[in-house]
Amino acid sequence: MRMSSMFSRTLREAPSGADCKGYEYLLRAGYIKQMGAGIFSLLPLGFRSITKIQEIVRQEMNRIGGQEILMPLVNPADIWKETGRYYSIDKEMARFKDRVGRDMVLAMTHEEAVTDIARGEIDSYKRLPLTVYQIQTKFRDDPRPRAGLIRVREFTMKDSYSFDRDQAGLEKIYNEHYNTYFRIFSRCGLPCIAVASDSGMMGGKIAHEYMYLSPIGEDTIITCRQCGYTANKQVAAFKKDYHQEEMKEMMKVETPEAKTIESLASFLNIGAEKTCKAVFMTGSFINDKTGEEEDKLIVALIRGDMEVEENKLQHAARANELRPAHEEEITACGMVPGFASPIGAKGDFICIVDDSVAKSNNLVAGANEPGYHFLNTNFGRDFQGTVADIASAKSGCRCPHCGAPLEASKGVEIGNIFQLGTKYSEAMNCYFQDEDGKQKPVIMGCYGIGIGRLLACLAEEYNDENGLKLPIAVAPYQVHLISLLKDNGIADGIYEELQAEGIEVLYEDRKESAGVKFADADLIGIPIRITLGNRSLKEGSVEVKLRGTGETASYSIEGLGKQIKAEIAKEQKKMDDAIIEKHL
RNA sequence: CGGGCAGUAGCGCAGGGGCUAGCGCACUUGGUUCGGGACCAAGGGGUCGGCGGUUCAAAUCCGCCUUGCCCGACCA
Numbered sequence: 001m002r003m004s005s006m007f008s009r010t011l012r013e014a015p016s017g018a019d020c021k022g023y024e025y026l027l028r029a030g031y032i033k034q035m036g037a038g039i040f041s042l043l044p045l046g047f048r049s050i051t052k053i054q055e056i057v058r059q060e061m062n063r064i065g066g067q068e069i070l071m072p073l074v075n076p077a078d079i080w081k082e083t084g085r086y087y088s089i090d091k092e093m094a095r096f097k098d099r100v101g102r103d104m105v106l107a108m109t110h111e112e113a114v115t116d117i118a119r120g121e122i123d124s125y126k127r128l129p130l131t132v133y134q135i136q137t138k139f140r141d142d143p144r145p146r147a148g149l150i151r152v153r154e155f156t157m158k159d160s161y162s163f164d165r166d167q168a169g170l171e172k173i174y175n176e177h178y179n180t181y182f183r184i185f186s187r188c189g190l191p192c193i194a195v196a197s198d199s200g201m202m203g204g205k206i207a208h209e210y211m212y213l214s215p216i217g218e219d220t221i222i223t224c225r226q227c228g229y230t231a232n233k234q235v236a237a238f239k240k241d242y243h244q245e246e247m248k249e250m251m252k253v254e255t256p257e258a259k260t261i262e263s264l265a266s267f268l269n270i271g272a273e274k275t276c277k278a279v280f281m282t283g284s285f286i287n288d289k290t291g292e293e294e295d296k297l298i299v300a301l302i303r304g305d306m307e308v309e310e311n312k313l314q315h316a317a318r319a320n321e322l323r324p325a326h327e328e329e330i331t332a333c334g335m336v337p338g339f340a341s342p343i344g345a346k347g348d349f350i351c352i353v354d355d356s357v358a359k360s361n362n363l364v365a366g367a368n369e370p371g372y373h374f375l376n377t378n379f380g381r382d383f384q385g386t387v388a389d390i391a392s393a394k395s396g397c398r399c400p401h402c403g404a405p406l407e408a409s410k411g412v413e414i415g416n417i418f419q420l421g422t423k424y425s426e427a428m429n430c431y432f433q434d435e436d437g438k439q440k441p442v443i444m445g446c447y448g449i450g451i452g453r454l455l456a457c458l459a460e461e462y463n464d465e466n467g468l469k470l471p472i473a474v475a476p477y478q479v480h481l482i483s484l485l486k487d488n489g490i491a492d493g494i495y496e497e498l499q500a501e502g503i504e505v506l507y508e509d510r511k512e513s514a515g516v517k518f519a520d521a522d523l524i525g526i527p528i529r530i531t532l533g534n535r536s537l538k539e540g541s542v543e544v545k546l547r548g549t550g551e552t553a554s555y556s557i558e559g560l561g562k563q564i565k566a567e568i569a570k571e572q573k574k575m576d577d578a579i580i581e582k583h584l
Numbered sequence: 585c586g587g588g589c590a591g592u593a594g595c596g597c598a599g600g601g602g603c604u605a606g607c608g609c610a611c612u613u614g615g616u617u618c619g620g621g622a623c624c625a626a627g628g629g630g631u632c633g634g635c636g637g638u639u640c641a642a643a644u645c646c647g648c649c650u651u652g653c654c655c656g657a658c659c660a
Contacts, residue, residue, distance in 0.1 A: 260660070
């Protein structure tokens with residue numbers, strides 16, 4: 001590609017709002033262009049990188065027997081009504097009516113679509129197992145897109161779906177994806193870890209997320225250095241200490257102004273772990289069949305020294321969505337914010353009790369009377385509820401497996417794998433006849449990779465003060481040929497020669513000053529840079545500089561194509577040697 | 585969904601009731617330079633986000649809308 005005729009240009013200054021380096025450089029180097037909140041175009045350089053990432057994904061998916069398909073972005077709402085997600089997913093899914101008035105949606109994922117196809121294809125166990133995948137546009141109307149390509153509304157995703165006759169089959173393909181994802185990310189050059197995760201709107205039980213650890217990430221990951229336990233904070237477990245002693249008699253005490261756990265503990269001169277905190281949320285519960293929505297107050301009880309993990313609470317309460325409760329909703333059930341507990345409360349509410357409260361004795365809890373608390377309250381005797389782990393793990397908590405201190409770090413989710421089970425096949429009547437003649441629901445798994453987000457993470461991982469320096473496997477071109485000569489004759493010849501060798505060349509043939517050419521080359525960050533100038537030309541050679549390491553060398557013009565090919569192979573081999581194989 | 589900030593040339597910004605709306609970069613033309621974001625000269629490019637209002641007069645003041653960015657979404 002001749003830079004003199006390239007569609008995109010570089011920018012000297014970063015567009016306002018580019019808050020992280022990788023994003024800034026992608027914009028400035030002309031890889032991407034923003035069109036709206038969370039909506040981006042890929043320009044030629046970005047599109048080439050994305051294409052390379054997709055090719056790696058294809059190779060790896062084919063390697064485990066995936067068959068590539070392409071499903072429609074626009075889905076009839078009917079299949080989404082079958083699974084109930086038409087109702088349970090809120091504004092995140094874009095909906096519209098076609099000209100006849102039929103309900104349509106923009107698919108934000110494709111379990112419904114793929115199951116709809118599968119139920120027509122799979123009738124016998126002889127047809128199983130099967131895995132299909134696609135690389136396709138998704139639209140999710142995120143309430144708050146941010147950080148460039150990290151969190152967007154329209155994005156490209158590789159999503160695959162597996163169909164098996166039994167759990168063992170699902171586990172096999174799940175493990176293959178688990179390993180393949182490590183291969184894909186390492187082939188792209190992106191370091192990442194797999195963590196146990198929540199299945200969210202997908203349903204199902206076992207799930208992992210692939211995380212690129214970085215401060216720009218929005219997910220919090222809990223890890224144990226000692227035994228290797230890793231989990232998303234949303235589901236991370238930890239060891240709790242319980243305060244167990246003989247139950248004492250409940251007593252009401254005056255606690256003026258003690259509206260917070262902190263002030264209560266200091267007023268009574270006790271530790272926060274001897275108190276019971278009540279957190280109020282309102283959950284919305286949706287009927288999958290009718291779409292009818294009902295709100296209900298949820299009282300979450302947790303020991304004063306811990307915090308509630310909203311995600312865990314939502315699961316424990318089986319709510320579709322949570323929001324902080326309004327004061328009127330709390331008082332309507334006879335509870336007094338600041339001095340609240342379920343003791344003496346009335347009305348319709350759900351009480352979820354963290355095991356830290358259920359297994360501790362004689363905690364201080366609210367008396368539902370302004371200025372008063374109860375001493376020595378006990379679960380089971382003084383109040384009831386559903387016991388669950390709803391506590392939030394944080395740095396310093398003890399590992400659930402080995403007891404070592406846990407650490408919290410930030411990460412970007414670049415992929416996920418889910419064991420769906422039969423949630424979709426049952427809801428959509430995707431059954432097969434097994435060897436024993438019985439009809440059984442197909443067992444499914446789904447597996448995703450955010451392609452654009454992967455590029456964004458790579459840009460974040462590979463840059464310096466001058467610009468991008470993407471690894472050769474994903475860089476838009478392999479070689480950047482810069483001519484500093486007045487006459488491009490010799491450079492044109494080299495450009496032809498390199499191309500004839502099958503090398504991907506970005507050719508700087510513009511009439512710009514040397515400074516501009518070098519600065520743009522650094523910004524775009526093609527891994528191998530060839531400089532052709534008077535200095536070395538006298539000796540019949542060119543300068544070759546690696547963007548990644550800054551290493552330079554002098555190569556003779558004679559047979560340059562072959563030498564550069566060898567250089568490319570060397571760079572590629574470094575990456576191939578770093579491919580990670582990891583099995584569950 | 586709540587709160588803040590912003591929208592003026594392709595990009596980054598200034599101007600804050602009055603006369604032709606400005607600066608840097610980018611762009612065009614001519615010339616000089618030519619290995620790390622060159623210089624001189626002459627140019628082109630604007631519904632000042634939109635609609636409405638106040639006024640003799642609005643980019644500027646007021647209202648509504650819209651778009652973008654940032655923070656929060658819970659610890660009683």
